[in-house]
Amino acid sequence: MKAKKIVTAEILSNREIAKGIMELKLEAPEVASSAKPGQFVNVYTGDNALLLPRPISICDAEGSVLTLVYAVVGRGTQWFSECCTGQLLRVSTPLGNGYDLSVVKAGDTALLIGGGIGVCPLIKLAKVLTAKGVAVRAAMGFRDEPFLVEEMKAIGAEVAVATDSGRVGYRGTALAAAMDAGMDCEHWFSCGPKVMLKFVAEEAKRRGRDAQISMEERMGCGYGACVGCVVDIRIEGQEEPVRKKVCKDGPVFRGSEVIFHE
Amino acid sequence: MSSKLDLRVNIAGVEWKNPITTASGTFSPRESSAFYDLSKLGAVTTKGVANVPWSGNPTPRIAETYGGMLNAVGLQNPGVEAYIQEELPYLANYDTRVIANVAGHSVEEYCAVVERLNDTAVDMFEVNISCPNVKQGGIGFGTDSKQAGLVTKAVKAIAKKPVIIKLTPNVTDIAEIAKAVEANGADAISMINTLLGMRIDVRRGKPVLANTTGGFSGPAVKPVALRMVYQVRRAVQIPIIGLGGISTGEDAAEFLMAGADAVAVGTAALVNPTAPVDILEQLKGYMEEMDFATVSDIKNAFQG
Ligand SMILES: Cc1cc2nc3c(=O)[nH]c(=O)nc-3n(C[C@H](O)[C@H](O)[C@H](O)COP(=O)(O)OP(=O)(O)OC[C@H]3O[C@@H](n4cnc5c(N)ncnc54)[C@H](O)[C@@H]3O)c2cc1C
Ligand SMILES: Cc1cc2nc3c(=O)[nH]c(=O)nc-3n(C[C@H](O)[C@H](O)[C@H](O)COP(=O)(O)O)c2cc1C
Numbered sequence: 001m002k003a004k005k006i007v008t009a010e011i012l013s014n015r016e017i018a019k020g021i022m023e024l025k026l027e028a029p030e031v032a033s034s035a036k037p038g039q040f041v042n043v044y045t046g047d048n049a050l051l052l053p054r055p056i057s058i059c060d061a062e063g064s065v066l067t068l069v070y071a072v073v074g075r076g077t078q079w080f081s082e083c084c085t086g087q088l089l090r091v092s093t094p095l096g097n098g099y100d101l102s103v104v105k106a107g108d109t110a111l112l113i114g115g116g117i118g119v120c121p122l123i124k125l126a127k128v129l130t131a132k133g134v135a136v137r138a139a140m141g142f143r144d145e146p147f148l149v150e151e152m153k154a155i156g157a158e159v160a161v162a163t164d165s166g167r168v169g170y171r172g173t174a175l176a177a178a179m180d181a182g183m184d185c186e187h188w189f190s191c192g193p194k195v196m197l198k199f200v201a202e203e204a205k206r207r208g209r210d211a212q213i214s215m216e217e218r219m220g221c222g223y224g225a226c227v228g229c230v231v232d233i234r235i236e237g238q239e240e241p242v243r244k245k246v247c248k249d250g251p252v253f254r255g256s257e258v259i260f261h262e
Numbered sequence: 263m264s265s266k267l268d269l270r271v272n273i274a275g276v277e278w279k280n281p282i283t284t285a286s287g288t289f290s291p292r293e294s295s296a297f298y299d300l301s302k303l304g305a306v307t308t309k310g311v312a313n314v315p316w317s318g319n320p321t322p323r324i325a326e327t328y329g330g331m332l333n334a335v336g337l338q339n340p341g342v343e344a345y346i347q348e349e350l351p352y353l354a355n356y357d358t359r360v361i362a363n364v365a366g367h368s369v370e371e372y373c374a375v376v377e378r379l380n381d382t383a384v385d386m387f388e389v390n391i392s393c394p395n396v397k398q399g400g401i402g403f404g405t406d407s408k409q410a411g412l413v414t415k416a417v418k419a420i421a422k423k424p425v426i427i428k429l430t431p432n433v434t435d436i437a438e439i440a441k442a443v444e445a446n447g448a449d450a451i452s453m454i455n456t457l458l459g460m461r462i463d464v465r466r467g468k469p470v471l472a473n474t475t476g477g478f479s480g481p482a483v484k485p486v487a488l489r490m491v492y493q494v495r496r497a498v499q500i501p502i503i504g505l506g507g508i509s510t511g512e513d514a515a516e517f518l519m520a521g522a523d524a525v526a527v528g529t530a531a532l533v534n535p536t537a538p539v540d541i542l543e544q545l546k547g548y549m550e551e552m553d554f555a556t557v558s559d560i561k562n563a564f565q566g
Binding site for chain 2: 004
């Protein structure tokens with residue numbers, strides 16, 4: 001048996017949980033059983049014109065059920081949003097390295113900062129951390145309409161919500177909300193837009209922490225064959241950065257090692 | 263049934279157990295072997311390797327197109343020393359032929375890689391004179407029959423293994439280039455590399471790829487690749503490894519009928535990691551259905 005494969009999974013539900021945000025539940029025992037927080041899966045559309053798989057973070061995995069939450073932003077995610085219960089979808093087994101939890105022990109505190117669709121992988125992360133006896137604080141930022149907040153609270157995390165519009169919670173970014181509320185923790189984990197990750201990495205550094213951040217890049221294969229999705233990584237004691245693959249060496253990197261351009 | 267099939271092919275004196283290999287840049291020994299047993303393939307063709315590490319182009323490097331994709335990876339590779347230390351020992355675990363795809367900006371650079379790999383387990387060299395994503399060199403050699411001939415001659419003079427020259431489709435007359443490389447001693451030809459393409463994000467008013475242009479590949483390019491293999495088969499005698507959009511066993515059979523002696527699977531393997539072995543199984547199924555026992559039977563059945 002090979003370690004990785006593409007499986008066919010039955011859709012258990014596919015429903016809108018906020019405007020343009022869908023929650024997809026799949027019966028996918030092989031995927032769910034090996035899913036680690038921060039990993040992603042490749043999801044295939046049934047539209048032949050759309051060649052490439054769509055990388056989607058593992059939001060949750062319980063028993064045989066895999067939960068993905070996605071924003072409808074283009075033709076592929078539009079296709080997913082039209083799928084019905086009972087329909088079969090092709091999906092890969094988990095890809096990439098998740099968050100490194102070997103550094104976290106019972107009694108520690110962890111700050112989870114998510115921006116927009118980047119809050120998705122933090123659900124599974126919060127569950128695993130909580131089960132490890134780690135106190136979780138989550139700052140969740142959105143443009144206007146929050147989602148997955150109740151799920152995060154149900155895990156037992158202390159939650160701060162921020163919106164750009166100020167419609168719900170703190171007006172501003174998740175990071176600012178967390179810092180204003182004094183939520184700093186020993187461990188920082190984050191996922192969201194690149195600019196946000198840059199600020200998270202900088203703020204963590206200022207406080208003597210090293211955030212684990214999940215990067216996003218256009219991918220070809222998602223499993224390390226095409227070298228399409230790279231990020232510049234600083235190597236200790238070396239002048240030239242090294243270009244690492246987001247899909248295979250990441251998507252989670254240390255804030256201190258990522259070189260942000262622009 | 264399948265015991266009756268004999269899929270062996272001989273490419274420039276090197277016997278492959280079947281006519282399927284991977285396309286350079288779409289295969290990684292460790293990553294691909296997480297999905298399938300590399301020993302099932304006739305050969306594996308590795309990512310372009312240069313004499314020193316190359317960092318490639320900025321991102322985004324990938325864009326999707328209708329039934330295809332654009333890439334502007336720019337031949338990022340860790341260099342020939344890392345290739346010898348990391349990739350070759352790993353490939354030694356598998357019973358398959360190893361084709362090293364060679365990248366360079368100059369004749370000297372191509373030759374440096376070949377020289378360094380001469381006394382390794384590499385079975386064949388594939389010289390990429392056709393990459394559209396690297397500013398100097400690469401495609402510059404592949405679009406001019408004189409230059410293509412010069413590179414071929416220089417590499418042939420030092421190579422201790424058979425030399426495959428990989429051709430670009432971005433030319434007016436590909437048969438002319440093929441004749442030039444054959445005349446200068448090429449042992450085989452592989453074709454096609456990617457077609458030069460482009461996409462624009464009309465909301466941002468900017469090219470989708472950071473490199474502006476990129477190489478177009480995938481199912482959408484298959485008719486172009488097939489036509490070119492057909493033309494080149496009529497211009498040269500040396501073996502042809504056909505590629506460009508192959509996604510099914512029947513696609514592979516089409517290339518064999520057009521004149522290829524073996525085929526490579528590229529973009530299909532990015533979409534479906536097990537594509538090379540799936541295509542092999544489909545090809546066997548097709549051969550059984552058609553009552554073909556050998557690869558030559560497929561080729562000979564073409565009446566065009
Ligand atoms: C590691 C990783 C995890 C992700 N997790 C999630 C998640 O949990 N939920 C979610 O909604 N989205 C997630 N994304 C983004 C998601 O992959 C894109 O939104 C999606 O591919 C868009 O597809 P489309 O066909 O609707 O859009 P189109 O714009 O039509 O897609 C065209 C092409 O661009 C690619 N693409 C477009 N946007 C992105 C993007 N932001 N990142 C990477 N590739 C993109 C597509 O995969 C496709 O190949 C993740 C991306 C990565 C890299
Ligand atoms: C992401 C990517 C990287 C590639 N890298 C190389 C390379 O390093 N050397 C090379 O000769 N061709 C390279 N190619 C070209 C392929 O080997 C092949 O010629 C082309 O993609 C057409 O075949 P396909 O449609 O089956 O992919 C690359 C193609 C892709 C999509």
